[in-house]
Amino acid sequence: MVENKKDDPVCRSTSSLEGRLVAHSPGHQGVWHWYEDHARGTGELARRFAEPWGGGELAYRLGRDHDIGKGSCAWQEGLVEEATTGRKVRRPSHKDAGAFLFAQAARQHPVLTPCAGVIEGHHTGLSAWSELGVRLKGLMRDSSEVDEAISRVAEVMPEILDGTCPAAPNWLNPRDKTSVEMLVRMTYSAVVDADRLDTVAHFRPGARLRQNVDMTELWERYENGRQEAIAERQRRKEPSWLDKLREDVYQEAIETAAGEPGVYRLHLPTGAGKTFAGGGFALRHAALHGLRRVVVAVPFVSITEQNAAVYRGLLDPERGPRAVLEHHSAVNFETADRRASRSLDASGNVRRDQNRTRLNRWAKLAAENWDAPFIVTTTVRLIESLFGNSPSATRRLHRLANSVIVLDEVQALPDTLLTPILSGLRELVEHYGVTLVLSSATQPELAALNPWQSGLPQRNIVANPAPLFNRLRRVRYEWRTAPDVTLGDIAAEAAEHDQALMVVNGTKDASRVHKMWLGDREENPGVLHLSTRMTGGHRRETIQTAKQRLEASLDTLLVSTSLIEAGVDLDFPRGYRARSLPESEQQAAGRINREGHRPTEDSVMVIFEPRDGLQAQMIYNRCGIAAASRRFGEELADPDDLDTLRSYYQHRYRLQTGRSSTDPNGATGEAIEALRGKLDYPEVARRMRMIDNEHSVAVVIIRSQLHQSDWHAAQDAIDQLRRGVPTPETYRTLQDHMASIPQRELEMAISAGHTVEIAGDLHEWTGPYHPQRGIEPPM
Structure with missing residues (x-):
């Protein structure tokens, strides 16, 4: 253990500051951020963030000691010079001293030693344990480069030398390396967010933490807003049979919300009110079980934009802090x-x-830290938070504890990453108080994959969805798969109809079709285009224009990429979808005869395979394509056949999975799961990029x-x-x-x-x- 060296000469910076250590330069009011204030403030915040999973004391210790390296004379003098001259000065790294001190204490509980990486990476990101372990062993042999910083900090905070180690959460199994890996991630998130917030509070004295929202109050606000919306709709037109069906679905979801936390499936056909039912279940469940947040994650930005607008209308007050946060961008x-x-x-x-x-x-x-009670984000941002290693990506992860996570359109999770995703989500459910909702019209058979094959029951929010699918079958499928079919052929056929939707496999194809429809004209108000190459506001305007034209029975041709396939509330009489996977084809069909006002026989969804367009096997899962080609098509099953879909998913996963969750020969991310067990955070982050x-x-x-x-x-x-x-x-x-x-x-x-x-x-x-x-x- 490092001795408290009171006889060391005092460096110039602490002399000029009456012997006190500083953590940050003066704020707007000219007051230095004193080291002990920042250390204890960060520790207390980190403790608060980590208490939901029993990691409060561990997070406090790491937060308190994260900046010990700033105690060195060179670091202190550099900050003083920088603050007084305004010139950027290179200062020594301050990450090793606290990491070394924690690793020494963790010899009492070796399973916690990797948590030293929380301190080592609080600015640069979580390192691979193979590298950090070597570094710590070197410091154990010779600690001379960190002794000075530790000694000087001990003069103002002698408690850092008490040599004790906080206990691990009582649920932690030292032999379960992925549990250790996730504990490090969650604790890292709590400490990084606490560090950033305490720093901001110094430079902005008026900044305050958002107070926890009463989820019961939020649920009541949601229900009242929904009832008002229904009443307004009924004032405009008589309720239909579909409105009654959606209300029945919603009420069953609210009743199921009383069930115990865990994993739930919301399996509903398109148009059955999934957005309202999912939000209602999540808020009611959170209110009943004392959970603190709802996070809705969707695969497409267009859905976050539409869903966030729906939830804002129900939850955000006219005055005061907003309850709904929409987050899909990243820097x-x-x-x-x-x-x-x-x-x-x-x-x-x-x-x-x-x-x-x-x-x-x-x-x-x-950077975004998800400090709101209701988050609407993309699946990309959720997985980035769960498996990233950078501070800005990871600082919001701890907000998932004691929350409801709704994975909307869960079938869109990439097969190549399913094993680590399911393993990570299981950790959140079993140890971090998360209730997980899997929402989709095309529910994948995730229980067939290794991480969920045993001991993780899934309950249905709507007990018997099959009759709903039969009742809500509103389209007739046709197939155009001859070798000579082109984009031009299909675009011309679509243009023969007053109103038609055409969904293609890429932005180049969407641009080509839009130009074909325009011909020599610069623009046509009835010819619309939708892709992620347009801004979020532009996309929303286009969707709103299409909706208004359809409701007014005006000529409307819309070409879109797959972003339209979920959560976009449009109702076309006819549609065309480039061959893809059956779940995507069924989602596209959900934009056809959505409200059920037309006979099914007259509502046609054409699946086409253009020889000059982007082919499905170039962008979709090849095992999925292989499994689908044997089951769906002309004289085969339609994409909305539930039994065939179940068989398709099982076959698709069998084609890819290895012998175990860590088998490197598997194609569902087994090798990434093995890297998690090795605590190789940078490589896991690199391989887990969903886009x-x-x-x-x-x-x-x-x-x-x-x-x-x-x-x-x-x-x-x-x-x-x-x-x-x-x-x-x-x-x-x-x-x-x-x-x-x-x-x-x-x-x-x-x-x-x-x-x-x-x-x-x-x-x-x-x-x-x-x-x-x-x-x-x-x-």
């Missing part, structure tokens, strides 16, 4: 910091981008068509990122103005001068933006 600030660190000159000063580095660091402090870099870059576009107030709000948010101190609200404002393009296109745009950096890897798009199609794909 990588760690990448920006690494670029900045490489630009330091030989003397340790930043060459040109000092201001940019400072702003990126402020931007990290404001390939070719499709994962968001850019901000301020469209000229925006209302003046929206234009100014967006511009103010960009300016705040570039010059000021952003908040989470800054990013929430910009989400409506973001579109997605491939990484390679962003790099080309940067070279061509069509983008301007905002913060981190987020850029503003200044290149061409088509008023109907958004950022055009290169042909």
Whole structure:
């Protein structure tokens, strides 16, 4: 154990500050952030965040000791010089001292030793244990480079040398390496969020933590809002048989909400009121069981936009803090910091981008942390939080404890990642107080996969969904799979009808079809286009336009990528879907005769296979394609046949799974699960990316068509990122103005001068933006 070396010479910085250590430079009021205030403040917050899973004392210790390395003279003098001169100064790393001290104490409970990585990575991200373990062993042999910092901090906080180790949560099995891995993740999240919040509170004394919301009150607000919406709808038109069916479904979901926490399945056909039933079940269940948050995760941004609007209308008060947070955008600030660190000159000063580095660091402090009671996010953001290793991605993870997670359109989870996803979700259910809702019209057979094969019961929210599917079968399928079918053929056939939806497999195909329909015209109000190359606001406007035209019986042709297939409330009389997987085809069919006002025989969904379009096997799971080709098609089953769907999923998973959950020969992520057991956080994060870099870059576009107030709000948010101190609200404002393009296109745009950096890897798009199609794909 390190001795308290009171006879060491006092460094210049502590002399000038009356012997006190500092954690951060003075805030707006000129007051230094004293080390002991930040250490204890971070520890207390981390304790509060980790108490739901029995990790409060562990999180407190790690939070209290996370900055011990700042006690060194070199670090203190560097901060004082930086604060007094305004010049960026290279300071020594401060991550090793606290990690070393915790690893020493953890010899009493070796299973907790990997938690030293929480301190070591609180700025840079969780490291692989294979590397961190070597580093800690080196410090155990020779601790001279951390002794000074520990000694100086002990002078103001002698408790750091008490040598005790907090106990592990009583449920932790030391032999279950993935449980240890998840405990490190959750504790890391609690400490990182606490550190960021305590730092922000210093620089912004008025900043306050959001108070916990009474979930009973939120549930009552939801139910009252729903009743008002129903009454308003009934004032406009008589209730239909479908309205009655949806009400029955909703009431059964509310009754089931009294069941014990665990895993539930919400298996309903499209149009049966899944959004309302899922939200009602989650809020009622949270209120009855004392849970603190509802998180709804959906696969497509378009669904977050529509669902968030529905939930906001029911839950957000006219005045006061908003209850609903929509989060789907992400900015990588760690990448920006690494670029900045490489630009330091030989003397340790930043060459040109000092201001940019400072702003990126402020931007990290404001990264989204899910501090609202009702979150609507994407599955990508949820999985990034669960399996990422960077501070900005992981700081919100602890908010999932004691929450209801609704995985909407659960069939969209990628097969290649199913084993670690299911294993991680099981951890949340069994040890972190989570109730998980699997919501879909095409429920996958997840119990057939190893992580869920035993000991994890799944209960149905609606006990017997099969009759609902029979009653709500509203389309007739036709098939166009001859070798000579083209996109032009199908586009021409669709254009023969007054109203038709065409769903294709990629943005290039969507752009081509839209141009075919326009012909020589620049625009046509009845010809619409939808893809992620359009901003969120633009997509919402297009969906609203389509809905209004359909309700007014106006000519409407809409071509879309798969983003329309779930959660988008449109009702076309006829549809065309490029061959994909049966669950996708059934979801597309959910936009046809959605309200059941037309005879089923007249409501046609055409499945076509264009020889000149993007082929299904290029973008969809190949084992899924193989399993589907034997079961669905002309003279075979239709995509809404429940028994055939069940057989299809089982066959699809059998084609891919290995002999065990860690079999590297499996194709459902077994090798990633093995990496989790090795605590290789960076590699797990790399492999768990749900969207390939070719499709994962968001850019901000301020469209000229925006209302003046929206234009100014967006511009103010960009300016705040570039010059000021952003908040989470800054990013929430910009989400409506973001579109997605491939990484390679962003790099080309940067070279061509069509983008301007905002913060981190987020850029503003200044290149061409088509008023109907958004950022055009290169042909």
